[in-house]
Amino acid sequence: MTKSVVVTGATGGIGLAVALELAGSGFDVIGTARTEEKAERLRESAERAEVGVRTVLLDVADATSTVRAFTEIAQMTDGGPWAVVNNAGIAQPGAIEDVDDEGVRAQLETNLVAPARIARLVLPQMRRRRDGRIVNISSLSGRVSSPFVGWYCASKQGLAAVSNALRIETAGFGVKVVLIEPGSFGTDIWERSMARMPPRKTSAYQDSYEVADEVLRRAKTLPDPAPVAHAVRTALSVPRPRPRYLVGNDARAGAALDLLAPTALSDYAKGVATGLRTPPERVTRALARLTRRHGPR
Known part of the structure; x- marks a missing residue:
């Protein structure tokens, strides 16, 4: 039987690369999208790649939407998916003191609470089957904190902590939990995040925000996220996946330097x-x- 895998946030960047990679490797991929327009673009991308990807509408930050989507997915997959790749995420830029409570909640709800919510929905069926995998897409920021992305780092380091605990809790039921930690790859997450940038004119860090703009411009030339998709495919294909996969030379170097320096x-x-x-x-x-x-x- 073909193994079903749900990929959240599958309409662009890492999520799209993962969805197409897995579909091309023989998995039954269900990609989630926030709108029907984005879902249609995902299906078109899959058609161009000559693979099949089914779609479901889902806003991971909305509990009602999540329950509704995974109820539909359960009907599509004989009770529930074999695996979930929690990729959907947002990035909240700004100094810690500049980001208001609403921005903090949105960051943590999407990147941390949502994957845990999804785990609660899929784990009962995985336990009954005594087989299943949960792959959480983190980041080098899940290990290394940096100024002006502190809340993003908090969400990813929280996701790492939850993943570590969940891996131990579910191991006896045949469920494997894996954390993917990419370095810098070409996605639009930071470009989209600029709409969430706090007001600059009243900030004590206005000059540093100008530096951040230059970093963002350089980010447009980053490499394709194919290596991240390959790591996810490996995590879902091998009998005994590693608990963590650091992806990219910059991720490995950055993690080592932050640990040793x-x-x-x-x-x-x-x-x-x-x-x-x-x-x-x-x-x-x-x-x-x-x-x-x-x-x-």
Whole structure:
């Protein structure tokens, strides 16, 4: 029997790459979308890739929508899916003090509460079958905190904690829980997040937000998220998946450096990178000399 997999937030970026990868590998993929228009675009993408993807409308931040969608999915999958890939997410940018309660709740509801809610809905049938998998898409931010994305980091580090506990709780029932931790890949999550940026003119961090704009512009040239989709396929295909998959050289390097570097040094480097700290003048002069001598690289 073909194994059914639900991929939330399957209409773009990592979610779309995962849905198409799994469908091409023989899984029965059900991709979720917030609107019928987006669902139609997902089906068109699947048709162009010459694979089949079924769709269900779902807003993961809405409990009623989630129950309704997974009731429909249960009918489509003989009681419930074999696996779920919790990919749907949002990013709330801004300094911790600039983000209001509404923004905090939306961030945590979508990235943390929603995957736990979905787990509650699918686990009873997985336990009865004594087989199933839950794959949660986290991020390097689930290990490493950075300024101006603190609430996003909180949601991903919370997801890592929940995933770790859930993995142990469900192991005896034949259910495997896996965390995927990508580095930087080309998705539109940060571009979409700019609509959630707190007001800048009244912020003490206005200058640093200008630096964030430049980082966002560079993000448009990031690599395709195919390696993340490959990692999800591996997590669903091998008999004994690893608890965590760090995906991307930057993710592996970033996690190692944050673990090994003294906290004060790590804090200083992050502060310089985001415009919160200014390097000593001698360092700035040395970099300027190198640039004049060798040119930009």
